Amino acid sequence: MDDIDSAIVRELQTDARQTNRELAARIGIAPSTCLERVRALKARGAITGYHAEISLPALNRHVQALVAVQIRPLSRAVIDDFKTYLYGLPEVLSAFILAGGDDVLVHVAVQDVEALHAFLMDRFTKRREVVSFRTSVIFEHTRNRVVAPLGEPRA
Numbered sequence: 001m002d003d004i005d006s007a008i009v010r011e012l013q014t015d016a017r018q019t020n021r022e023l024a025a026r027i028g029i030a031p032s033t034c035l036e037r038v039r040a041l042k043a044r045g046a047i048t049g050y051h052a053e054i055s056l057p058a059l060n061r062h063v064q065a066l067v068a069v070q071i072r073p074l075s076r077a078v079i080d081d082f083k084t085y086l087y088g089l090p091e092v093l094s095a096f097i098l099a100g101g102d103d104v105l106v107h108v109a110v111q112d113v114e115a116l117h118a119f120l121m122d123r124f125t126k127r128r129e130v131v132s133f134r135t136s137v138i139f140e141h142t143r144n145r146v147v148a149p150l151g152e153p154r155a
Contacts, residue, residue, distance in 0.1 A: 001046065001149050004029060008037055009046065013146045016050040061109035063116050064093075064138040068102040069124070072131045079103070082129055091119050102134075113137075 001009075007027045011018070018026075024034035041047045056064065071078055079097060086092045086106060096105040110116045116135070124130050 005037060005041060005046070006149055008034065008041060010146055010148065012038075012047065012050075056109050059109075060111050063112055064107065064109045064141055065116055066136045066138060067106040067108060067120070067124070067133050068136075069104040069106060069133045070101070070131050071103040071129050073129070074103060078129050082127070085127070089119075089123060091115075091123075 004027065008023065011023055011026055020035050020038070021031050023038075024031040027034065029037075038047065056062070069082075071082060082104065083095060083097070086095050086104075091108045091110050093107045093109055095107070097103070098105055108116070108119065110119055116137070120133070120135060124133050
């Protein structure tokens with residue numbers, strides 16, 4: 001990824017709704033060059049999609065939590081089944097498969113603390129593969145909205 005590709009990726013992360021002409025002007029390249037670069041970035045998998053940033057409280061999701069889950073027996077099939085189960089739950093925003101003491105970290109967003117408690121009791125305690133879980137309520141969630149490439153790619 002060269003400097004122009006990096007600039008395209010940075011600009012699109014800042015505002016993915018801008019037109020190709022606006023993007024090209026911000027970077028200082030011709031619109032045709034910009035269009036080809038964006039297409040190439042998509043083809044290489046550097047750009048995987050575009051999305052709208054949504055306010056969770058506007059969707060009546062005022063409480064977020066991270067749930068650290070231990071799974072047994074630990075196998076690819078059990079983890080895959082659990083992931084499929086998680087992504088069928090509307091409360092789940094994302095899940096991370098981990099190495100270490102916990103096997104899965106689940107990011108959830110619900111209406112209130114009572115709904116979080118009900119979610120945990122109804123969705124996790126009844127799963128045979130879940131041997132334990134710990135929940136941490138999130139007071140504030142921020143993230144870096146612009147991700148830049150680091151160094152040279154690994155061979």
